[in-house]
Amino acid sequence: MADNDILLEASELTRVFDGITVLDRFSFQLRRGEVLGMLGANGAGKTTAMNMLLGLTTPTSGSIRAFGMDLFKNRVAVLQRCNFSSAYTNLPSNLKVWQNLKVFAMIYGVKDAAKKIDSLLELFEITDLKKHVTGHLSAGESTRVNLCKALLNDPELLLLDEPTASLDPDIADKVRKTLRKVQAERGIGILYTSHNMRDIEEVCDRVIFLHKGKVVAEGTPSEIVEKTQERSLEDVFIKIARSGDVEEQAG
């Protein structure tokens, strides 16, 4: 595979907080056009890893390369080509939805921002929320506004932290399909966390399971289920969360 197919590469990322290792030699590669799921129980280290990949937390050791560049030495150049959305981060609450998106569009230097904002609101079926005050939105509405924000700069690399966490099943289904469509059309690489295994099976090409900061299983969702001889990805998740590992069965 050509090196420029690798959008993001974490090598031996380790983070120690107060003497406790919360990320332990975590390595992975994310390729252009791939959706990689990062799974693990509460406290497994996913948010710590996401924060490092956004340049917000420094690793105790290890390195991150994005688009072939060292993240910490080329933070601005890297972050211009990325974006991020989380169910748990809020946009400024006093602005209307379009004002918020306009501010981000200006920060990102988006050309023809009004048209871009309208097309993204339409994509996530929230055009009717354009003039609503952001702080008055429901959790699911504000999640979709956040996703609009995350696509404003046409990122090549997208970090999504539980993007469907607050969505009802109908909207979650639509959002998954929309994300998959946009991702396939534009060849975006996505790192995706979720506690919803349906989400993961539908959206992710490949997954990594973290337990106490260590990678304990890796592969396509169906490969992992087959190798571990569990009944479903959800069963694999529960097994790892409770016993810390899954045995891979031979043959």
Ligand SMILES: Nc1ncnc2c1ncn2[C@@H]1O[C@H](COP(=O)(O)OP(=O)(O)OP(=O)(O)O)[C@@H](O)[C@H]1O
């Ligand atoms: N700044 C910090 N100082 C000390 N400990 C921290 C800090 N940030 C995270 N931790 C610890 O690191 C571990 C991993 O936390 P992290 O938030 O990365 O887990 P997570 O996999 O995202 O969990 P969840 O699914 O609950 O969001 C936890 O035990 C947490 O308490």
